[in-house]
Amino acid sequence: xxxxxxxxxxxxxxxxxxxxxxxxxxxxxxxxxxxxxxxxxxxxxxxxxxxxxxxxxxxxxxxxxxxxxxxxxxxxxxxxxxxxxxxxxxxxxxxxxxxxxxxxxxxxxxxxxx
Amino acid sequence: xxxxxxxxxxxxxxxxxxxxxxxxxxxxxxxxxxxxxxxxxxxxxxxxxxxxxxxxxxxxxxxxxxxxxxxxxxxxxxxxxxxxxxxxxxxxxxxxxxxxxxxxxxxxxxxxxx
Numbered sequence: 001x002x003x004x005x006x007x008x009x010x011x012x013x014x015x016x017x018x019x020x021x022x023x024x025x026x027x028x029x030x031x032x033x034x035x036x037x038x039x040x041x042x043x044x045x046x047x048x049x050x051x052x053x054x055x056x057x058x059x060x061x062x063x064x065x066x067x068x069x070x071x072x073x074x075x076x077x078x079x080x081x082x083x084x085x086x087x088x089x090x091x092x093x094x095x096x097x098x099x100x101x102x103x104x105x106x107x108x109x110x111x112x113x114x
Numbered sequence: 115x116x117x118x119x120x121x122x123x124x125x126x127x128x129x130x131x132x133x134x135x136x137x138x139x140x141x142x143x144x145x146x147x148x149x150x151x152x153x154x155x156x157x158x159x160x161x162x163x164x165x166x167x168x169x170x171x172x173x174x175x176x177x178x179x180x181x182x183x184x185x186x187x188x189x190x191x192x193x194x195x196x197x198x199x200x201x202x203x204x205x206x207x208x209x210x211x212x213x214x215x216x217x218x219x220x221x222x223x224x225x226x227x228x
Contacts, residue, residue: 043203043218055212097213102148102160
């Protein structure tokens, strides 16, 4: 399989649950990103990983915890979320962070917090 | 940090007409400006991009222009077709700790009516 794959596609969780989102890229890229997409808002950058090292934490609440065990996999661990965290969570990858390459996005995980 | 403004938020055109979406950015160090198309329920996909050393780029019915002095760039779609209906996002690549990351506009919902 090629491209960027995200699982699950849909997730409904209670505020006390713990869940994880998974992202896998088969493009040989070495930078990966988590973005949050809410209605009426721009895509918000959450985390950046380059060569498996987190290089940017864009002031995201600690109830979101990323993990990047290798350059092909990225996780977003969720715990004690709030209803306002309901959104589409998009993973993306790029060939480096030189700023001259576009991102390839996954299909996203539609998260609903109840 | 980088601030990307996008206008209009919605745009409705007749099939065959042209559509123009405009974006401005704030960081003069931004060097890469991609455009993404997101159809309902699907992932954002890169449709065209332009680098800061180029003023204009064209790919069939799609063109992008960049004015570095004014810090704005635009997407032009000619001879629009119903399948062009989607949300379009502009982005600017800005320096961000150890590299660059994309900041996105809020999106333009384009509707092409037959």
